[in-house]
Amino acid sequence: MEPVASQPRLALDGDPTAAQDSSMAVPLIPDSSEPLAEANGLDGSPGELIEPGRSLVLADIRAPALGAGEKLMRLAYKIGIPGPAIVAPFRKAARPRLLATVESPLPGDRVAGVALRAGHFLVYGVKAPVAQIDLTPAARLTPPFEHVIHGFGWLRDLSASAPREQCAPTAEKLIAAWLDANPRPGKGTAWSVGNGGHRLLNWLVHAPLILSGPDKILRGRILHAMSDTARWLDRAVLRAEDRLTETAGWCAIIAAGLLLPDGKPRRLYGEAGLIKALGELVGDDGGVLSRSPLAQMEAIGLLVDLAACYRATRRDPPEAVDAMLHLLVPPLLTLTHGDGSLGNWQGAGAVSAEAIAGLVEASGVRARPLRDARQWGYQRVTAGKAVLQMDAAPPPLARHARSGCASTLAFELSDRGQRIIVNCGGAGFAGGQVPVRIESGLRATAAHSTLVLDDVNSTAVLINGKIGSGVSEVELDRRVIQDEKGGTATRLEASHDGYTQRYGLIHRRILMLRDDGSELRGEDLLLPNGRKGKRGKVPFAIRFHVGPGVELGLSDNGKGAGLALPDGSYWQFVAGAGALEEGELAIEESLWVDGGGRPQAVQQLVLQGMVSRGGGNFSWLLKRMG
Secondary structure (H helix, E strand, O other): OOOOOOOOOOOOOOOHHHOOOOOOOOOOOOOOOOOOOOOOOOOOOOOEEEOOOOOOOOOOOOOOOOOHHHHHHHHHHHOOOOHHHHHOOOOOOOOOOOOOOOOOOOOOOHHHHHHHHOOEEEEOOEEEEHHHOOOOOOOOOOHHHHHHHHOOOHHHHHHOOOOHHHHHHHHHHHHHHHHHHOOOOOOOHHHOHHHHHHHHHHHHHOHHHHHOOOOHHHHHHHHHHHHHHHHHHHHHHHHOOOHHHHHHHHHHHHHHHHHOOOOHHHHHHHHHHHHHHHHHHEOOOOOEOOOOHHHHHHHHHHHHHHHHHHHHOOOOOOHHHHHHHHHHHHHHHHOEOOOOOEOOOOOOOEOOHHHHHHHHHHHOOOOOOOOEEOOOOEEEEEEOOEEEEEEOOOOOOOOOOOOOOOOOOOEEEEEOOEEEEEOOOOHHHEOOOEOHHHHHHHHOHHHOOOEEEOOEOOOOEOOOOOEOOOOOOEEEEEEEEEOOOOOEEEEEEEEEOOOHHHHOEEEEEEEEEEOOOOEEEEEEEEEEOOOOOOOOEEEEEEEEEEOOOOEEEEOOOOOEEEEEOOOOOEEEEEEOHHHHHHEEEEEEEEEEEEOOOOEEEEEEEEEEEEEEOOOEEEEEEEEEOO
């Protein structure tokens, strides 16, 4: 086994020697299969050192070019001069109205819409009667309910459930109740920048649902609320909780500038702010710096709705918006399995293939998954009908994390759409069917298919989705090799330093997937780090959470296990002799969270025991038997 190289090839912003291929999308070729990874480092060239928070400048994402007059207009609006005073200083301000009707291509959840018409909010599988929901800003709701109710995401679901004339009464009743509880901008969760941005954007995109009724007084209240919220966002957007919520605020500001009267100065102001926020939200390969697939989906959805607002006013979206969509979609596809559904990474559940396909179709981007998203931190290997995903980067920095997980060097494996090895996932759904009390557990290293020392997280898991100290850098080498049978295999080798400070050990993991997808070989090594070797032993556990419906059974000799998949196929797990000298193989209970936020009982294989602080290595094999 060749050691992972320790020389970094990534460089800080602005270093021209660090330029990498940042192609935004690979055109689809009909009837062609996804190729294996290209050989990387076969000549002994150094691998890459991936450090947290290191992202290159997105040189191609720029604000639209402006003339001198438009620059002056934007500056005047930025310093607080009202839009009507800039556009038409000697004319009476126009009354609030909408200038166009938006048609968003984003699909809604019909089931949630039907439940809403029946009098219930349906959020991640939890029903809550509308009449019992406290809509005031000070109300204590779980984060998923806060986002859906105060962000008005339910408007999209409602519009998907029935024709407009059947949905409008429900929408008008709900928005009237919300306006009664929130008569003016204030404080609390209802007036976070994220919820305020989503709310205004949803009001503008789904305006026909809330403005087509016969009640002129309500219609006037809604239009004035749109104007008030837009003015509030103008002042509050730079105080956003994170870059994604700031992006939501800027998108809403631009949409208001497009769709409300005298909005050109606001639009120009918003476009400049949005481009800056996107540059700080997204890495060079298109992955959001929170490393969250849910955040990636949210960013795509925001830009799709914004582009629809431009088209509604017969304008082309800025080139930067289209370029960013082409940059965001391929990394999301990196984390899809063979059936098109999402892997369980950084708080996400297994979002359905239909939801992913609907989002990608709405974006208008046709692209292949990235196989080697080094900056986003995920590796993807496709071999035959098997898909391997690996987390090969440090967790996100605390300022970017939303549901940050200590998942470094964890992997997922599927074959023919059947999930074999998974992570628990679902921390981002906590507050629905996933209890809030187990959120931290779902973010822990033990909730992922990787090695754990002394039941301690490789990176500290803090409250509110944040991440503490632990893994600071990951070394990675990817290459295609010849196997002993004359075929080829993709080899991933990565190591992290998360256990160095406490235990003086480096965790290195090697995964080799054969090109026909029938065999995954793995080796987990613990290597001493430092001049002085440490005495004694430390508990270890290598966890393999298995997918839903997979039945486990230990072999008679206790050296392996059988995995019976729901589709009738059969896989075998075998632990190497060295691994069994240090520990034993056992089956334990686990859980897995699907794309609807529903936790399901599953099992896990656990190879556990004691290992010397001088190091150790544990090999294992997963092989398809039929």
